[in-house]
Amino acid sequence: MRFSTSFLDEIRDRVPISQVVGSRVTFEKRKTNPGRGDYWACCPFHGEKTPSFHCEDRKGRYHCFGCGVSGDHFRFLTELDGMSFPEAVERVAEMAGVPMPAPDPEAQKKEKERTSLTEVMDMATQYFQECLHGQEGAEARAYLRGRGISSATQQAFRLGFAPDRRNALKEYLAGKGVHKEQIEACGLVVSGPDIPVSYDRFRGRIMFPIEDTRGRVIAFGGRALSSDIPAKYLNSPDTELFHKGNVLYNHARARRAAKGGAVIAVEGYMDVIALAQAGIEAAVAPLGTALTDNQLELLWRMTGEPVLCFDGDGAGLRAAWRAADLALPMVKAGRSLRFALLPADMDPDDLVREEGRGAFDTLVTEARPLADLIWTRETSGRTFDTPERRAELEKNLRELAGRIRDESVRRHYSQDFRERVRSFFGTAYPRGSRERGGFSGGRQSGRGAAGGRLAMSENLARSAMVKAPSGAMSLRAAAILVALVNHPALLDEYFDAVEKLAFDNADLKKLHGALMDTLANEVTPERQATREAITAAGAGDALEKAELLVRRANQWTALGDAALEDAREAFLQALHLHRSSGTLHRELKAAERALAEDPTEENYRHLVEIQAELRNIQATEALIEGFGVLSGRVERS
Numbered sequence: 276m277r278f279s280t281s282f283l284d285e286i287r288d289r290v291p292i293s294q295v296v297g298s299r300v301t302f303e304k305r306k307t308n309p310g311r312g313d314y315w316a317c318c319p320f321h322g323e324k325t326p327s328f329h330c331e332d333r334k335g336r337y338h339c340f341g342c343g344v345s346g347d348h349f350r351f352l353t354e355l356d357g358m359s360f361p362e363a364v365e366r367v368a369e370m371a372g373v374p375m376p377a378p379d380p381e382a383q384k385k386e387k388e389r390t391s392l393t394e395v396m397d398m399a400t401q402y403f404q405e406c407l408h409g410q411e412g413a414e415a416r417a418y419l420r421g422r423g424i425s426s427a428t429q430q431a432f433r434l435g436f437a438p439d440r441r442n443a444l445k446e447y448l449a450g451k452g453v454h455k456e457q458i459e460a461c462g463l464v465v466s467g468p469d470i471p472v473s474y475d476r477f478r479g480r481i482m483f484p485i486e487d488t489r490g491r492v493i494a495f496g497g498r499a500l501s502s503d504i505p506a507k508y509l510n511s512p513d514t515e516l517f518h519k520g521n522v523l524y525n526h527a528r529a530r531r532a533a534k535g536g537a538v539i540a541v542e543g544y545m546d547v548i549a550l551a552q553a554g555i556e557a558a559v560a561p562l563g564t565a566l567t568d569n570q571l572e573l574l575w576r577m578t579g580e581p582v583l584c585f586d587g588d589g590a591g592l593r594a595a596w597r598a599a600d601l602a603l604p605m606v607k608a609g610r611s612l613r614f615a616l617l618p619a620d621m622d623p624d625d626l627v628r629e630e631g632r633g634a635f636d637t638l639v640t641e642a643r644p645l646a647d648l649i650w651t652r653e654t655s656g657r658t659f660d661t662p663e664r665r666a667e668l669e670k671n672l673r674e675l676a677g678r679i680r681d682e683s684v685r686r687h688y689s690q691d692f693r694e695r696v697r698s699f700f701g702t703a704y705p706r707g708s709r710e711r712g713g714f715s716g717g718r719q720s721g722r723g724a725a726g727g728r729l730a731m732s733e734n735l736a737r738s739a740m741v742k743a744p745s746g747a748m749s750l751r752a753a754a755i756l757v758a759l760v761n762h763p764a765l766l767d768e769y770f771d772a773v774e775k776l777a778f779d780n781a782d783l784k785k786l787h788g789a790l791m792d793t794l795a796n797e798v799t800p801e802r803q804a805t806r807e808a809i810t811a812a813g814a815g816d817a818l819e820k821a822e823l824l825v826r827r828a829n830q831w832t833a834l835g836d837a838a839l840e841d842a843r844e845a846f847l848q849a850l851h852l853h854r855s856s857g858t859l860h861r862e863l864k865a866a867e868r869a870l871a872e873d874p875t876e877e878n879y880r881h882l883v884e885i886q887a888e889l890r891n892i893q894a895t896e897a898l899i900e901g902f903g904v905l906s907g908r909v910e911r912s
Contacts, residue, residue, distance in 0.1 A: 278364055282376055286364070287348055289371035291332040295348045299355060300328070319355055320344045321579025321609035322536055325874060342579055342609020354576055357488035357530065392516055395453050395461050396484075396492040402447050403435025403482040403495075412436040414500055415481050422545060423628060428552045432483070432525075437497060439479030462494070462511040477509065483524070483544045485510075485517070485562065490527045493517045496544055496562065508543070510562050520567040523559040523574070525551070530577050532556035537639055538578040539615075540566070541623055542585065542594075549624035553632045558623075566598050571605065579609045582642045584623065587616045596652050599645055606645065607681035613642035618747065630747070646691050649675060659700070669696055748780045750828055751849050753821040756786050758833040758846045760818060763805045765839075765846055766790060772850060782817035789814035802835060 293302075293314045303326040306315035312332030317323050321342040330337035338345040346354065352363035368375050406412050407429070415436040419429060437444065448458055459466045459473065466473035480497030487493045494511035511517055523529075525547045529538060539558045541547060550558040557577075561570055566583070574581040583598055585591035595614050602612050615638045617626060627635050653672060659665045672692040679685040759766045759773065766773060774791060778784050789812040793805050809818055825833050832845035866882040 278361075278376065282373075283349075283364065286368045286371040286373050287335050289373065290348065290367055292330050292335050292337060292348055292351075293332050294370065295351055295367065296330045296337055299351075318342060318344070318579075318609070320576070323579075323609075324871070339609070343607070344609075357526070357573065357576060362489075392457060392461055392514075393491045393493065395448065395457050395463075396494075396516070398448060398451060398453065399444060399461070399463055399495075400433055400435065400482075400484045400492050402444060403437055403484075404433060405435075406438055406443075407434060407436040407481075411438045418481065418500060422549070422624065423552070424545075424548060425552060428548060431551070432548055433492075434548075435482040435484070437475065437477035437480045437482050441474045441478065444475045444477070445473065460515060462514045462517070476511070479504070480509065485522060485524055486527055487516070487522070488527055488530070493522070494519075494562075496524070498544070508563050519562050519564065521569045521573075522562060523570055524562060525559050526573060529557045529559045533577045536578065538574060538581045539639060540574060540581055540583045542591075546584075546623045549622075549627060550635070553627040553635070555627075555632065555635065565594065566601060568601060568605070571602055575610050580611050580613055582613045582615050582639050584615045584617065584638070584642075586622060587619045591616060595648055599648050599652070602645065603649070603675065604678045604680050606679060607684050612645045614645070614648045615639055615642040634747075646688060650692070650695055654699070665696075665700055672696065748783060748820065748824055749778075750824060750830070751853055752778050752780065752783050753824045754828075754830045754833045755846065755849050755853060756783060756790065757818075757821050757825045758842050758849075759790055760786075760805055760809065761802055761833065761835040761837075762839055762842045762846075763793070763802060765843060766793070766805075769846075769850070776850075776853065782814075782820055785814045786817040786821060788812075789817075 291312065293309075293312065296314070296316070300316040300319050303315045303317070306326055307313065314330045314332075315326045316328045316330075317326050318328035318339040318341055320328075320339060321344075323341050327341040328337065328339045335347055336345060337347075337351060344354065348367050349360060349363040352358045352366055353360055356363075358366065365375060407415055419434065424434075445458060445464055448463070449455070455473075458464055463476055464473040465476050477495060477497040479501055480499050483496040483498070484492045485494040485496060494514070494517035496511075497509045499507055499509070510519060513519060523540075524544055528551070537557060539550070539555070541550065541558055541560050543560055543563075547558045547560050550556075559574070561567070583595060585595045595616065598612065599614075606612075617623065617638070621629075623635060626638070649672075653668060653675075657664070657668075659668060672695075673689070676685055676688040676692055679688055755773075755776070773787075776787060778787055786809065789809045790805075792812055793808045806818070809815060822834075830845070831837055832841050837845075863882070870882050
């Protein structure tokens with residue numbers, strides 16, 4: 276409905292903007308001056324640690340000097356809480372103690388119709404819940420138990436079951452006095468001019484109610500129990516209440532739980548529910564389609580840097596790339612994305628159940644920025660062995676940066692891509708710089724192996740993006756130890772460096788210890804003798820797991836068929852990355868602590884420098900698998 280300017284001014288004047296904002300943020304006492312109506316807080320729109328969000332009662336406005344958001348009472352409620360404008364006006368009027376003006380008759384009629392439809396949807400939800408716990412829902416209950424979904428979680432998300440009968444829901448609602456037109460308007464039946472008698476849209480499916488920003492059921496998603504049904508998941512059609520591209524599953528709960536902190540977007544309903552059961556409540560999901568720009572806007576209203584979590588397979592990586600392309604034009608200061616790719620063959624439910632919540636928290640904490648994902652996509656599966664191909668990469672990156680509408684962010688992306696290209700196409704490490712035990716003492720350039728001209732396979736590019744759960748076997752670490760087993764001469768040659776290596780994974784620790792023992796016991800530096808000694812030391816299973824991981828990633832230089840020269844090149848590269856990465860991660864944690872305790876420009880620059888070093892290492896690591904691939908050398912017997 277339309278509101279007069281005088282009415283909006285009156286309720287704004289009656290309610291200090293600090294009262295509206297204060298319901299969602301905690302004001303910083305040191306910077307805030309209540310006597311002057313001057314308030315500061317950490318911005319609820321982009322989740323910062325240092326207060327840069329300011330609201331001033333005298334002007335009735337708020338502004339964040341970090342991300343640039345600004346507005347009045349109504350804008351705050353619509354942007355942060357996802358309210359419609361009339362809902363925001365009603366909230367402020369209620370706070371002001373001012374009655375709402377008489378609504379327009381036509382608007383009132385339309386709102387009444389919408390209200391009646393939400394009541395029908397709530398009745399359908401209750402019916403599906405009853406069916407889940409009745410005789411017909413036995414198979415659905417068994418499925419949910421098998422997925423580890425507790426009764427309390429089922430109740431919290433109002434899960435239900437649609438019986439496998441043609442008119443079960445339609446007859447139930449008709450019996451409650453719901454008109455045929457209302458049932459059709461809710462999308463609960465399949466109807467149309469070419470369908471003589473409408474029938475239930477959802478049959479033989481577990482039902483997931485989809486709620487709006489106020490927690491009202493506006494649609495359903497249904498998962499088929501039978502494998503014979505072509506559509507595994509089925510959503511409600513667009514209706515007066517529901518527009519699929521404008522809604523996120525679990526939006527209302529996630530927004531309440533986020534409070535400006537991390538928000539995670541996963542792929543499906545069950546992922547959201549499994550995470551919520553594990554205590555991770557700020558998770559949402561798009562509704563069976565690729566993320567839309569409207570859904571991105573909803574995410575950014577909850578937090579400035581949501582984490583998109585995808586499966587770690589090829590399809591998951593491609594979905595991440597589509598989301599990156601969608602977001603790129605819209606990013607600006609305080610508004611971007613991070614990406615977390617799950618280990619292969621795992622979904623969030625698997626990770627939480629097998630590794631614990633801590634593993635998923637680590638995955639989210641270590642999520643990669645948007646710029647990293649774009650760089651990985653543009654360089655994976657390609658060789659850059661000619662000037663033309665290198666120029667093409669530079670051209671593609673310039674075009675991608677040019678899509679960003681925000682001038683400042685566009686400039687920083689252009690600079691970031693130029694620095695990555697310079698590092699990637701730098702010269703290879705000179706052979707004379709390598710010493711026994713690793714690289715020489717000077718700081719390395721961080722440039723890619725073979726000047727960045729070898730092919731980076733899509734498989735390894737994916738492994739560079741996918742973060743293994745805490746304590747899981749690292750591909751890089753496994754490649755180092757497998758290379759030593761298959762080429763024992765390297766163990767003797769670089770013993771001092773290998774002896775000092777540290778590993779998080781229990782199997783790799785065992786394998787490392789067994790390798791050290793082979794030299795201590797003066798085992799002949801031959802492959803077969805080394806393998807036998809490792810098996811005798813009880814590390815045979817660990818070696819088998821490590822070799823399987825290496826073979827799956829096609830890191831053939833670590834295997835027995837590779838020529839010693841190729842094995843040495845790849846081993847030294849991996850050894851350098853392993854040691855450098857460990858050192859830099861320790862330096863990064865120290866820099867983060869220093870910045871938190873003393874937020875000076877110098878400490879900030881130091882943190883940025885370390886982050887840049889880590890990015891260089893990650894780019895270089897993505898070339899390990901291709902190292903030596905051009906030579907095709909194999910060991911001669």
